[in-house]
Amino acid sequence: MPTTKALNLRKFMDKLEVPHENHEEPTLLTNPDLEPMPSHRRGWGFFSFFGYWATPNLTIWTWLTGSSLLALGLNTGHVMGALTLGNVIICIYTCLNSNPGAKYHVGYTVCQRMIFGIYGSGIGIIIRVVLSIVFYGSQSWLGGLLLVVMFSSFSKGFMDMENTFSDSADMTKRDFIGFLVFHIIEILFLYMRPEKINKWLNGSCIITTIAFVAVLITCLVKNKGPGDIYYEKVNLGKWEIGWMWLKAITIWYGALSPDVTNQSDYSRFASSPRKMYLGIIIAVMITGTFVPLFSLICASATSHFYNTQFWLPTDIVLQWLRDDYSPGTRAGAFFLAFAFASSQLTFNVSANGFAGGMDLSGVCPKYINIRRGAIITALLSWLVQPWKFYNTSSVFMSVMSSFGVVVTPIIAILIADFMVIRKAQLPLLDLYSTSPDGTFYFTKGFNLKGISVWAISVALGIPGLIADLQNDHQIPQELVNFFSGNVIFAFILPFCLYTLVCKIIPVKNAGIGDKEDYFGAFTLEECDKLNIEPHYRSSLVVFDDGLLAVPSENKINKYPN
Incomplete structure (x- = not known):
């Protein structure tokens, strides 16, 4: 006993x-949290997806990314041209990667079982967890800087606080206080259900847009124009310009690549695929254009007016406070910082906190759900020391570029597997089965084809990343170029290679779906489109809006071992 x-x-x-x-x-x-999303929780329409994809661009994170690209030797016109192409690529990847979630209402964690296997899915999950932790920390640091501006508008003593930290800490005591307080505020929002954050996202978009426009106009008025950098000529050859364009696109895409990767986590909330696609495209193309343009103009204006380029709007506003600590300036600084902080908070909570929670729930579903996983993500984010990311523009750009090397092959393989190999048909029940006869069990739970293609694609990008970080000129230029253009190369290579391998060695049950709705997650209309029988037909309750309800006591054990 x-x-x-x-x-x-x-x-x-x-x-x-x-x-x-x-x-x-x-x-x-x-x-x-891992089951297919039931119809009553799928309430995200156009404005929800517009807000979700506008918010990342309406942050000081994106402002910093845009202005830092001047360090590549390009001028404003070249940078904006590259970013426009980058936005088109982001839209294409995101919309294609939305399909598994939009059609079958499953998240990123479950999708990894498709391409890496039931047990091999841990590879994709752990990668996304690590990125969530890194991004959560870096975004929280920027959010902390915004609180520094808010607190500085209350107290000049706080703004001029003596730094008692050593130089090796790479941060000041004042900034640390802002970082800590911002973390505490974020924890409160992590108790919210992920699908409920859409209203907060839309609200933050509105006030942050107003704040960005206010900063731009003030900089232009103070400087009486955009400054000299805006009109600078490029001292690069045509071939070099081409590769710098590609690198700029890679850096821009890298900043958003984790959000593109786990798009299924949010596309499963979609009430309509059409509304989702429109929300994504319009948000990315509009906000992804004017925010970096604003940042470039302000960097140029401050360079001329203050003889220093200010990469962050927080630095600009703090400079205004130093110049004039009057009640009007203090009030303006507070409201600008509050607006920036709102988008920083909602973006970080939704794109990194909840995302980390969703992925960690896939690591240990029995003991971790989204809320618990999100809090774990927040606590672990301190370990990455995010304040070190912003020491120089070169360090920042290298960090941004590195993310795409790892996650872009995952996106490519998932799109190839779902759209090309399986023809958008999934035996959904097998995604929750450890049976050796299951579709996604592959070889003892691991899809060696997917794992091998991903590993090869990542390996080709690593040497270029090392060369970029360490300025190592001994690495072959071809590998450096592969890294510079990994936004394209790291997608096309694994997409084609995985498709070819699966044509030579076919996967099991390709193009075959379930015979019935084992989860009670689909409406009658969806069941007709999927050509499946509704489950618990005798127990279905159909509401006027077409939604289904399944009495819980009639459920059976749906997950075979």
Whole structure:
């Protein structure tokens, strides 16, 4: 018989399990957050996706990315041309990568089982978890700087606070306080359901747009124009300009690549694929154009007026406070910082906090759900020391470029697998099965084809990344070029290679879907389109708006072992 100690431990572990009222007990592969999204939770339309994809661009993060690209030796016209092409690529990748979530209402974590296998999916999940932690920390640091501006508008003593930290800390005491407080505020928002953040996203978009326009107009008025950098000529050859354009696109895309990668986490909330596509495209093309343009103009104007390029709007506003600490300037600084902080917070919570929570729930579904995983992501983000990312523009750009090397092949393989190999048909039930006969069990739970193609694609980008970080000129130029253009090369190579391998060695059950809705997640209209039978037909409740409800007591154990 079990000892008292063993029984107590078991009771303790039972209490730690993810709450699963009206759901089956969490298992190795599922909990309520990993199941296909039921119809009543799919409320994201055009404005929700517009807000979700506008918010990343309406942050000081994107402002910094745009202005830092001047360090490549390009002028404003060249940078804007490159970024416009980059926005088109981002739209294409994002819309294509939305399809599994939009059609089958499953998130990134479950999609990884398609391309890496039931157990091999841990590769894609861990990569996205690490990126969530890194990005959460870096965005929180920028959010902390915004709180510094807000606090400085209250107190000149805080603005001029003596730094008691050593130089090796790479941050000041004042900035650390802002970072800590911003973290605490974010934790409160992590208790929200992910699909409920859309209204906060839209609200932050509106006030941040107003704030960005205000900063731009003020800089232009103070400087009486955009400054000399805006009109500078480029001292590069045509071939060099071409590669710098490609590198600029790679850096720009790299800043958003983690959000493109886990798009299924949010496309599963879509009420309509058409509304989703329109929201994504319009948001990226509009905000992804005017925000970097504003940043470039302001960097040029401040360079002329202050003899220093200010890469961040926080630095610009703090300079205004130093020049004139009057009540009017202080009020303006507070509201500008508040607007910037709102978009920084909603973006970080949705794109990194919730994303990390979703991915961690896939690592240990029995004990981690989205909320718990998001809080773990927030706590671990301190370990990456994000304040070091912003020491110089070159360090910042190298960090941005590196993300695409790892995640772009995942995007390419997933699109190739779902759209080309499986013809957008999934045996959904097998994504939650560890049976050796299951479609996604592959070789002992690992899809060696997907893993190998991903590994090859990443390996080709690593030497160029090393050369960029260490300024190593001994690495072959071809590999350096592959890294500079990984936004294109790291997609085309794995897409074609994976498709070819799967044509030579076909995957199991390609183009075959389930026979019925085992999850009670689809409406009658969706069941007709998918050519599947609604489950629990005798127990279905159909509302006037077409949504279905399935009494929980009629559910069965849907996940075969």
